[in-house]
Amino acid sequence: MDIFGIPVQVLFGQLLIGLINGSFYAVLSLGLAVIFGLLNIINFTHGAQYMMGAFVAWMMLNYLGVNYWFALVLAPLVVGAFGMLAERLMLARLYKLDHLYGLLLTFGLALIIQGLFRNYYGISGLPYTIPPALSGGQNLGFMFLPNYRAWVIVVSVVVCFGTWFMIEKTKLGAYLRAATENPELVGAFGINVPRMVTLTYGFGAALAGLAGVLAAPIYSVNPNMGADLIILVFAVVVIGGMGSIIGAILTGFGLGIIEGLTRVVYPEGSSVVIFVIMAIVLLVKPEGLFGRQA
């Protein structure tokens, strides 16, 4: 059976793969959206933080013998701590200035981090194997689904839902949202706003780190892995609406699927399809699909 001249099996397979890639986009753009929505920082270091997540997992395994499961928790913490340090030492000084300064600083920071990793570890990438418990796969009839990729979808959905729930439905989330609207007033209630900002940035960085650990067994651990992805993820965030949590999640998954389908219909166009969509969305709805009117 064919749909649009594509065998159904191939179509289903591509949809599933799109979903898997979409879960990376979702987790990464979620971190970006949290940081932008609550801190108003366009965090260009996000790709480098994603790459660091993968590298920290690799270093933990090779230098300390810490396996994947512990790295899944520890590596994001390390990356988050690094993020908080960077926020305290550098970003915190820029909040009163224009957005552009934050963008330039985070962009520069990303280049430095990538350069350092490139110098020490080269460009070819380092091997990181899939944990034995998740190796192998299921034959779904229309495709072979590696267990690890199924695991990536599950983790991503849980993380995305958890983050959304925390920010939109809990008291802590309410404080955070209030602090972005009126930091002085929230501070007057005895809440330490700067600390909250630092923790939020750390959380966003940790999300990138987590995506990095999830990616390490699939893609080789490579200093350029973040740089390759970051522009794409930014496009996802812009399409979803800057700062919109739900927008980041839904467009992340959605665009992954659209990209996957493009790979069947017109493979050469798969690297630009997201940007074409971005251009159209910006023309029709400049605030993004889920963005609030500025």
Add this chain to the structure above:
Amino acid sequence: MVRTLALSTVASIALALPAQAFDIKIGVLNDRSGTYADLAGEGSVVAVRMAIEDFDAAGKGINVEVISADHQNKPDIASTIARQWYDQDGVDVIMDLPTSSTALAVAGITAEMGGIMLNSGAATSDLTGEACEETTVHWTYDTAALANGTAKAVTQSGGDTWFFLTADYAFGHALERDATQVIEANGGTVVGSVAHPFPGTDFSSFILQAQASGAKVIGLANAGSDTVNSIKQSSEFGVTQAGQSLASLLMFLTDVHSLGAQTAQGLVLTEAFYWDLNDETREWSARFEEKMGAKPTMVQAGNYAAALHYLKAVEALGSADDNIAVVEKMKEMPTSDPLFGEGYVRKDGRVIHDMYLFEVKTPEESTGEWDLYKTLATIPGEEAFRALEDGGCEFAMSE
């Protein structure tokens, strides 16, 4: 009588003087930060410097300066740098140029500006075919030789239906074309192909298409981290368990090193050089490793050999002023160096030397992190490379 005497005196003085010192500037133009930075990059510069030292250029009165730049695998950037080097910086020779699209762009500029391009990094056989120039010398390997190695061996051993995963630029398409010729000539068929964006990260969609094609062999017409990721993800999607096999048409030692013997074991590949071939390659590679912290790839080795041969030609001519004459000299003199052995530069600029068919060792067979290949076959140069008349290089045919 007096006049003859005077002339002969002048002549004898001129002969007695050491060859006049002169300057050469070599520009190594390659990928220093992207996907091919480990297989070429700084290592190629180091290899060229080693050639200059081993040749003892300074002792022979030839003052060689080496400069380098990052072309980021982009033809426009490569063209801009090449023009500036020839135009303003007095560069005589541009070397390396991994990424076929950059090499094709610089080959044209080199011919136009009267420089020399000693290419080791690029794969496309068009450099000595349709796009050949009298100022191009193509060292190390090309897509035709890769096809004659891996594609031939795999097809003859029963892998007679192929599906290609092709990097969507000059190199990938040239490799697919050359491999298809070899496959068909050996009784196989190509059932389909998919062109993926370069560089890519996720190949699962393409692997799925290759699986659906039912071909016995999935041919990878890509390189560097694209190949590494394709192989890694193929193993994840159970390609080999399902009965298909992978043929990576271009793999460098650094790629195999990055995959590790566990994932890469059993892969068959074609290379022009391996550090563990003989005593001479081991000795040179050990010196290289001291400087770079890694074993050399064939691209880096090729840069060494190319620089050495160029310097020999310059020495024989006694001048580096006329670049066409230098290339003519390079074609006239047989090549001989510790890394590639004996060979020669053909009229169309193709360097003919032996190629090797290797198989990646299993983790049990491997004794160290760089002990990765066992030799399956040595392919004599004449067999490995495309015949002169099949390339379609006009100036080489007309003479």
